[in-house]
Amino acid sequence: MAEHSAVEIIVAKRDGSRLSDAQIDWVVDAYTRGDVADEQMAALAMAILLNGMDPDEISRWTAAMIASGEVLALPDVGRPLVDKHSTGGVGDKITLPLAPLVAACGAAVPQLSGRGLGHTGGTLDKLESIPGWRASLSLEEISAQLADVGAVVCATTPTLAPADRKLYALRDVTGTVESIPLIASSIMSKKIAEATGGLVLDVKVGSGAFMRTLERASELAETMVRIGGDHGLPTVALLTDMSVPLGRAAGNALEVAESVEVLRGGGPADVVELTVALAREMLALAGLTDVDPAAVLASGEAYPVWERMIAAQGGDPSAPLPRATHVETLTADRAGVFACDALAVGTAAWRLGAGRARKEDPVQAAAGILLLADAGDEVEAGQPLLELHTDTPDAVAWARAALAGGVAVVDAPPPRPDLLLATVR
Template identity: 50%
Template sequence: MVDIIQAKRDGRELTKEQIQFVISGYTAGTIPDYQMSALLMAIYFEDMTPLEIGALTDAMLHSGDVLDLSAIPGIKVDKHSTGGVGDKISIPLAPLVAAAGAKNPMISGRGLGHTGGTLDKLEAIPGFNVDLTEQQFIDQVTTVGTAITSATGNLAPADKKIYALRDVTGTVEAIPLISSSIMSKKLASGTDGLVLDVKTGNGAFMKTEERAAALARALVRIGHLAGIKIIALLTDMDQPLGFTIGNALEIQESIAILQNQGPADVRDLTLTLGSHMLLQANLADDLTGARHILEKHLADGSALAKFKEMITAQGGDAGVVDDPTKLPQAKHTIPVLSTEAGMVTGMATDQLGVASMILGGGRQKKGDAIDPAVGIMLHKKIGDRVANGELLATIYAEEAQRPDVQAMVSEAIHLGPTATVPPLVHQVIE
């Protein structure tokens, strides 16, 4: 292990055998944390070649169980987002592509910090079970076309150990480590095609487009080496997606999309990502045709019906679709009013996410309880005009007064004379 640490410290390429030795030894507990920490820091400073990243991903992928989805007929396609504020896209996307005939096995995660987790949002639906067994998962994808669940059993255990170490050693941001972490879990979940939604902007993990593009390229290279269909879209996180931040609120907005309504940006991104998924599943000839298919399933109600079917299959109360009062409701609403006139020029997106977390809508550390009812509803987006005293946002809280959160939300929405609306999709990387 010392030789391997020194080799990477000096900028040399590690062999597949060396990387396998590290991952199997660390997973088994024969390599101590202090040596793994040294190697992670060497990787942080010296980077890794595409072949090294591919070998690292493969070793982490095979450190535990790999799902066998061969019993599910057809091409299995999935989508992964690097996370952002108000990013509820998976929730309308999964039933929409399933209604169009795609098989969509989706293993998702929980929220930590200012980004929300898909599983937490779904658990706002009374009774919804996100802990399916492997067989339940396979059966539901086969019959319903989609299922969203937590990681089952022993998927990529090396990643769990290494991620926990990265979190306390200042090595989280290393692109080889991020990309191998994401792709080891996704490849272990048995998908044939993967559409990546890599966020960029002040509310994203990758703040600059340059860093986001570097991560996207690394992810796509791993997918190609693994032999799956893969494409990455760099999408905007300089403002929250849609108008809602918070678990039950985001479920309501997701339902609105499936009712062929809802915010334009959430609808557009759902259709864009879904179109690429249909292409990967060989269910359309081009993006225009794929989008037309998806728009038809929104318009005729079949996507909404598929969502109800999915909720029922996972033990939830599908009545929330027609009666949103069945979702958890906050005790109080608190207005945030503008103190000046102007145009919304920008937002401190991560600050809005943190404000929702402080209300109880997110976790500061693993294991924190979540209040599904609380959150924030925005009433303005970048480029919208605002009058003095106009409503900028509504806070949903358990307390009648939250001046701390009011101040955070107010300060996060920036006004000025003119604004440039950021594009929703910045780049497509194949």
């Protein structure tokens, strides 16, 4: 007979009790094996959302998620391993220039990434717009590429934290996504199972982010940094603004093109600033403090690493990226100051085909939005403000509806927050 029961554990958390280590270990393992039903785990997830978990519970829950699968056994690749994770935003293409930059500075970046859901684009979706590029690699291919190139961005392996994959899908359909203990343990269980030497987190704050307020984002960042410390993974979190889109491109191929500009020494100032800030933290964790990532990025030295990283996964870095069959330009209806809300742009890009509502939905490689002005710019009547790119012209009216109110010309917009808001160590 089982030493615990799902109902007993659900009731304990429902009534605000602390779950024991044994209860946590049992329920995560039993759910992974299928002995605890989805409806029971859904009830427990809701109880956790409503009543929370203390730090020890969260750390143990994370450990149980890691124990549900394998820990990545990467061999010594001759460089220190360091990873980065972003909680997701609009135009957040930072992994694309960051991984080759950090590799160009001497570290190795094993970036196991995911696909997008809703208005935040997934890194794999962006890279799959490159002709021939493939996301799924074996452990041997990951190791070889890290040793040779120093950077790999690929799909997570099915054996890493399988409990998280089941629970993530369940949270998505049961209104329990927002639970900080469940978010933190979901992210950190996968990252700890990757067995890297250090982790830098980019926790987004604002309308286009998962965490709308600095208070909630700080709580999430502090929780994840503490979990990292509990499990021997040195972790630093940057809290960064996501009230306006990052850069000027939101959409898969559009963001790849912008990332290439950055890697060649150009690109939007905010994308460069955040890429360099995260690179500095990653290199510090890797013990490589004598190299200046800003100078390496500006020189274009990271671009050849990008070419090798893409080619190693079957992609053609010189091939033309997909272009949308239908492009519409929105212009300013009057003179004034351009105001641009991240959520409005992200939702519109998603409606144009750049994102998906369900995990099984396809995405359009060429769909998205190109901003032709930055938030806070003074504009003239009739000036082009943004381009809508899609292969499904019928979606344009729906996308325009998402932009209404979020993208406008105003007399004076609220002051734009700093990009880098805080650091949690």
